[in-house]
Amino acid sequence: MPELPEVETTRLGVLPHLRGRAVLSVIVRRGDLRLPVDPGLEGLVGCRFIGVRRRSKYLLADVEGGRTLLIHLGMSGSLRVVPEADEWRKHDHVGLSLDTGRQLRYHDPRRFGMILVHETAMEVGHSLLQHLGPEPLEEEFSGVYLHSVVRRRRCPIKQAIMDATVVVGVGNIYASEALFRAGIRPVTQAVRVSRARCDLLVGSIKEVLAEAISQGGTTLRDFLRSDGEPGYFRQRLMVYGRGGEPCRVCGEPIRQRVLGGRSTFWCRVCQS
DNA sequence: CGAACCTCCTGCGGGC
DNA sequence: TGCCCGCAGGAGGTTC
Numbered sequence: 001m002p003e004l005p006e007v008e009t010t011r012l013g014v015l016p017h018l019r020g021r022a023v024l025s026v027i028v029r030r031g032d033l034r035l036p037v038d039p040g041l042e043g044l045v046g047c048r049f050i051g052v053r054r055r056s057k058y059l060l061a062d063v064e065g066g067r068t069l070l071i072h073l074g075m076s077g078s079l080r081v082v083p084e085a086d087e088w089r090k091h092d093h094v095g096l097s098l099d100t101g102r103q104l105r106y107h108d109p110r111r112f113g114m115i116l117v118h119e120t121a122m123e124v125g126h127s128l129l130q131h132l133g134p135e136p137l138e139e140e141f142s143g144v145y146l147h148s149v150v151r152r153r154r155c156p157i158k159q160a161i162m163d164a165t166v167v168v169g170v171g172n173i174y175a176s177e178a179l180f181r182a183g184i185r186p187v188t189q190a191v192r193v194s195r196a197r198c199d200l201l202v203g204s205i206k207e208v209l210a211e212a213i214s215q216g217g218t219t220l221r222d223f224l225r226s227d228g229e230p231g232y233f234r235q236r237l238m239v240y241g242r243g244g245e246p247c248r249v250c251g252e253p254i255r256q257r258v259l260g261g262r263s264t265f266w267c268r269v270c271q272s
Numbered sequence: 273c274g275a276a277c278c279t280c281c282t283g284c285g286g287g288c
Numbered sequence: 289t290g291c292c293c294g295c296a297g298g299a300g301g302t303t304c
Contacts, residue, residue: 002297002298003297003298006297034280034281034298034299034300057298057299072298072299073297073298074280074281074297074298074299075281075296075297075298075299076281076282076283076296076297076298091282108281109281109282109283110280110281110282110283110296110298111280111281111282112280112281112298112299113298128300152273152274153274153275154274154275155274155275155276159275162298164298164299171297171298172296172297172298173297174297218297220296220297221283221284221296221297222283222297223297240297260275260276260277261276261277261278262296262297263295263296
């Protein structure tokens with residue numbers, strides 16, 4: 001479910017509940033996620049959270065003493081902070097009780113997510129975080145950079161920007177949205193995207209992600225922020241999920257096809 | 273190295 | 289109403 005804006009929304013939501021708080025107990029009801037829930041999770045009892053960072057779609061909650069709790073939400077994961085006594089819902093798999101009387105709950109119907117504990121706060125230390133490309137909202141992600149990478153790619157540009165070794169955090173929704181804003185068709189061969197259009201595309205990716213974060217992410221079916229509110233970016237989607245509906249700019253029916261196994265949307269008039 | 277394909281899992285909406 | 293099929297926001301692994 002979550003792309004970068006949803007993960008960032010989650011981070012902002014849980015941060016005030018975690019920062020400075022200690023873990024009193026850990027409950028794992030169901031540990032068979034994409035990877036087994038790290039047994040080291042129990043070792044966080046008694047530890048105090050310093051803060052919560054994000055790298056790619058990983059949430060990194062640092063505790064005093066140099067360990068980091070890594071949480072990936074997969075396709076359907078979410079976090080919320082509830083009173084400890086609150087009833088456990090179906091698919092609530094893990095709970096971390098805090099010294100505030102509240103509990104951080106991990107919920108994930110499809111169980112594609114991950115909960116890991118890493119020994120050092122250095123994000124590059126974990127093997128899952130190596131080989132990741134730049135953060136899309138950092139300066140390092142520029143038109144020059146994208147052009148240099150894309151030069152050797154024969155795949156469609158959409159698949160290139162969804163490749164986490166190229167740039168992290170651009171998932172299926174925002175890939176279609178950014179390409180619409182940049183006026184580039186998703187099927188365009190990456191290698192044929194000019195330097196000028198790479199500039200445009202990078203600008204569009206930054207813009208659409210920043211806007212989505214400011215709206216609390218996109219709720220399609222089930223994404224809820226950690227406070228239980230939906231994200232409001234859905235109303236601003238120009239093409240994603242709008243196959244056959246009129247383009248909001250020119251009225252042309254939005255096209256849809258599968259690219260690399262993922263549904264892809266574009267306007268053949270506004271994008272070329 | 274790049275690219276195509278497969279896989280994990282549950283829920284839901286559409287079609288019949 | 290009920291059942292079956294296909295599809296879903298991710299991403300690591302394998303194979304060529």
